[in-house]
Amino acid sequence: MVEVGDRLLGYATDPNVRSKGASGGLVTAVLAAALEKGLVEGVVILKRIDEYEAVPVITDDVQEVLSSGGSMHAVPVNLAKYVVGKKVAMPGKPCDVRGVIEQAKRNSVDLSNTYIVGLNCGGSMHPVLTKEMLIKMYEIDPEDVVGEEIEKGKLIFKTKSGEEKSISIDKLEEEGYGRRESCRYCDVKIPVSADLACGNWGVIGELAGNATFCEVMNEKGKLLLDTAIEAGYVEVRPADEKSISIREKVNSAMLKLGDEWKEKVFDEIPDKDRLKYYIDQFADCIDCGACKEVCPVCSCGPDSKCTMFHSLADNYKMSMYHMVRLLHLSDSCIGCGQCADVCPVDIPVTTIFRRFANPAQKNRNYMPGMDLKRPPFLEVMLK
Amino acid sequence: MAEKEWEPKIVAFCCNWCSYGGADTAGMGRFQQPSSLRIIRVMCSGRIDPMHVFNAFLEGADAVLVTGCHLGDCHYVNGNYKAEVRYQFLEEMVKQLGLEPERLQLNWISASEGEKFANFVRDVTAKIKELGPSPLKPEGVN
Numbered sequence A: 001m002v003e004v005g006d007r008l009l010g011y012a013t014d015p016n017v018r019s020k021g022a023s024g025g026l027v028t029a030v031l032a033a034a035l036e037k038g039l040v041e042g043v044v045i046l047k048r049i050d051e052y053e054a055v056p057v058i059t060d061d062v063q064e065v066l067s068s069g070g071s072m073h074a075v076p077v078n079l080a081k082y083v084v085g086k087k088v089a090m091p092g093k094p095c096d097v098r099g100v101i102e103q104a105k106r107n108s109v110d111l112s113n114t115y116i117v118g119l120n121c122g123g124s125m126h127p128v129l130t131k132e133m134l135i136k137m138y139e140i141d142p143e144d145v146v147g148e149e150i151e152k153g154k155l156i157f158k159t160k161s162g163e164e165k166s167i168s169i170d171k172l173e174e175e176g177y178g179r180r181e182s183c184r185y186c187d188v189k190i191p192v193s194a195d196l197a198c199g200n201w202g203v204i205g206e207l208a209g210n211a212t213f214c215e216v217m218n219e220k221g222k223l224l225l226d227t228a229i230e231a232g233y234v235e236v237r238p239a240d241e242k243s244i245s246i247r248e249k250v251n252s253a254m255l256k257l258g259d260e261w262k263e264k265v266f267d268e269i270p271d272k273d274r275l276k277y278y279i280d281q282f283a284d285c286i287d288c289g290a291c292k293e294v295c296p297v298c299s300c301g302p303d304s305k306c307t308m309f310h311s312l313a314d315n316y317k318m319s320m321y322h323m324v325r326l327l328h329l330s331d332s333c334i335g336c337g338q339c340a341d342v343c344p345v346d347i348p349v350t351t352i353f354r355r356f357a358n359p360a361q362k363n364r365n366y367m368p369g370m371d372l373k374r375p376p377f378l379e380v381m382l383k
Numbered sequence B: 001m002a003e004k005e006w007e008p009k010i011v012a013f014c015c016n017w018c019s020y021g022g023a024d025t026a027g028m029g030r031f032q033q034p035s036s037l038r039i040i041r042v043m044c045s046g047r048i049d050p051m052h053v054f055n056a057f058l059e060g061a062d063a064v065l066v067t068g069c070h071l072g073d074c075h076y077v078n079g080n081y082k083a084e085v086r087y088q089f090l091e092e093m094v095k096q097l098g099l100e101p102e103r104l105q106l107n108w109i110s111a112s113e114g115e116k117f118a119n120f121v122r123d124v125t126a127k128i129k130e131l132g133p134s135p136l137k138p139e140g141v142n
Ligand SMILES: Cc1cc2nc3c(=O)[nH]c(=O)nc-3n(C[C@H](O)[C@H](O)[C@H](O)COP(=O)(O)OP(=O)(O)OC[C@H]3O[C@@H](n4cnc5c(N)ncnc54)[C@H](O)[C@@H]3O)c2cc1C
Pocket: A020, A021, A022, A023, A024, A025, A026, A027, A028, A029, A031, A044, A045, A046, A068, A069, A070, A071, A072, A073, A074, A075, A076, A077, A079, A091, A092, A093, A096, A119, A120, A121, A122, A123, A124, A198, A199, A200, A201, A212, A213
């Protein structure tokens, strides 16, 4: 039996799951055990199409879950909305997890029915830019890639012919590739609001690469892990001080780097130029609504206040649709980057939304998606 | 013909029980009221959705006033506290947008404070005359 607060190193007992997993297959095995033992009715998995594309599906087939291991760094999809109204277990990067918590605050997800196995996250990449980067910087045909890995600050691609090429992530990002902009300044790297927080930071020595560091965040996390251990799906042992401190150190270093990016990305636009900047940016908007559709913290249905203003026929100086959304998301935007990823006319939607959310959240000392006890502010905080 | 002085458009959201009464009292007391004012009456300041405020700007308002009963006096218990929370978000958003902060104002005015209401509108009007038309005003709207 594990306890809440335990920090463990573990792996899948099945050698195939362990080797297919990103770092020991613990996450896959825990999700599969939850389904097998009836904790949930389905599991959200990413069904892989190729290195750059995967679709989230909910499956009730344990075998399908067992074969879903591995991290897809160039699939920046957000999973939060897939669990609405279902009794499922899901893996989740911090932005997936935070999306689910915000949905729960708006009563569209029932957390007692939703089990979240969190994944540490240093960032994900945009699939289209990744392919472009492979051609330009790696001189590799994207179709030839069979695997990818991050090691010591380098992004490594392996090809069909067994070739390996590595370039430092700093260099890639200087050239505008590498992690998505929102990931560079993302301020949660360990998903502490999930039920379990898993990752490879702090896994060292002979276990490096084939075990997962796992922290039990709450009672549901304990139940998930106990179920997997009892079912014989995973083995765990306590992490030693060295592992724990390495994980902490890497996390702090990543957060510090994130703060530096934040400074760079959000350089002040002078007061007198700001309105024009926003008007110009949104002038290209074609009101497709995709940025709202993918937003993991928005829980409005298809007919919502913002979409009422989808019209290319008004004579407004600025998009009313965006003005409504800018306000509605200033307390709850988690900076996941989805909106910018999907925008067909390449408006830097996320950066713009963060310009409004950063001060609003800072002034209230509030981080959305972290603490269930604090309600969404526009639901009104009355003393 | 002499050029007529530009008259700003000021939209004031007033709650039925207090600030609308204040506007009424101002009228009855014959306090000089600028012709810039457009009042929108709502039952309670808690009904004012920030969306209404933005829409007023996009439709051509040069300033928007959010008004209601004094804190503690709302006829629906705490509607004005709700308005206040929303107002803080609105204020921050206006600042980030780069719209002049003077174009958005909050004031609690009781039904008997006719003079306060009139002075408030006059002061805002004077300020907006200095600032000129709102940069969010659509083409073709005065
Ligand atoms: C984009 C990304 C970046 C990461 N960065 C770090 C990092 O910097 N440091 C660190 O310690 N750990 C990081 N991780 C977590 C790490 O890669 C492993 O997922 C974790 O150690 C668990 O390993 P495992 O073998 O138990 O997982 P597995 O058994 O391989 O299970 C992985 C699970 O993740 C799901 N998954 C795969 N790709 C995605 C995706 N793009 N979005 C959502 N879910 C996905 C799969 O469906 C599967 O359920 C990252 C993961 C991802 C997806």
